[in-house]
Amino acid sequence: MQAEQLQALKNWFIQYVKNFYHDDPDVQAGIELKEEHTKRVCEKILRIGSSLNLGAEDLYLAETIALFHDIGRFKQFALYHTFNDRRSENHALLGIRELERTGVLVALTEEERNLITRAIEYHNLCTLPPDLPGRLSLFARLIRDADKLDILEMFTASLDRKGDGPDTQQISGLPVTPGYSPVLVRNLLQGQLCYYDDMKNFNDRKLLMLSWIYDINFPCSLSExxxxxxxxxxxxxLPKTGEIQKVYDHLHAYIARRQAR
Incomplete structure (x- = not known):
């Protein structure tokens, strides 16, 4: 993949997103949210890729995956007025259909198109399928790390701005109520990911976000x-309980072990 091909894809992306701009300020805010998220994920995937000493062509490919990883979000919001896949449809698969419908990737090689679409397909899965081929595994892990880093940045920024009052896009319909679900604490203390289906309130969302630490792939990402x-x-x-302190201690020890490798 060459620099001029990446630039052409960036130009296409800008025009594609403009098709979803809207006079309704709430709709426009949602579109801009994902547009800015995409820009930041592109920056983050380049940082991670550079830390791995990837060559220029692989960095172009990684940035293309970041550019299109959430392309389905725009049509999703236009059709369903939500970013919640459970209330609409899988935004990754919707995005792949949009890429195929528009033919935007037609100038790339078959291998490049396959890597891009498969990495997009896998970016929002709870866990990656086992035994992925080496290059697909690399690019799938790159986009998952870059995406998680930016979501964590947005999420914690919303907590900083509003204390314990999260904004609408981050809550995803979860009630702001006391307590948390024990199953998520158990998962965290066992070094396991938490699941969306187990979330009952916004504190559970915070616990789920913490469990993402177990699915971070590269030292650069963990350092960030x-x-x-x-x-x-x-x-x-989160509530000031002994269980939450144990979660923090467990995560702190896990991170220390990872960084000592």
């Missing part, structure tokens, strides 16, 4: 999480 204090910021907005 530590440097920005995302774990501490989320813990500070």
């Amino acid at each position: 999480i530590v440097g920005n204090g995302y774990v501490e910021k989320i813990i500070a907005c």
Whole structure:
């Protein structure tokens, strides 16, 4: 993949997104939210890829995956007025259909198109399928890390701005009520990911976000999480209980072990 091909894809993306701009300020805010998220994920995937000493062509490919990883979000919001896949449809698969419908990737090689679409397909799965081919595994893990880093950044920023009062896009319909679900605490203490279906309130969403630490793939990504204090910021907005302290201690020890490798 060449630099001029990437630039052409960026130009296409700008025009595609403009088709969803809207006079309704709430709709426009949703479109801009995902447009800005995409820009930041592109920056983050380049940082991670550079830390791995990837060559220029692989960095172009990684940035293309980041550029299109949420392309389905725009049509999703236009059709369903939500970013919640459970209330609409899988935004990754919707995005792949849009890429295929528009033919925007037609100038790329078959291998490049396959890597892009498969990495997009896998970016929002709870866990990656086992035994992925080496290059697909690399790009799938790159976009998952970059995406998680930006969501963690947005999420913790919303906590900073509003104390314990999250904004609408981050809640996804979850009630702001006391307490949390024990199953999510158990998962965290066992070093396991938490699941959306187990969430009952917004505190559960915070716990689920903490469990993403177990699905971070690259040292650069983990260092960014530590440097920005995302774990501490989320813990500070959870109930002050012995269980939550144990969760923090467990995560802190896990991160220390990962960084010592």
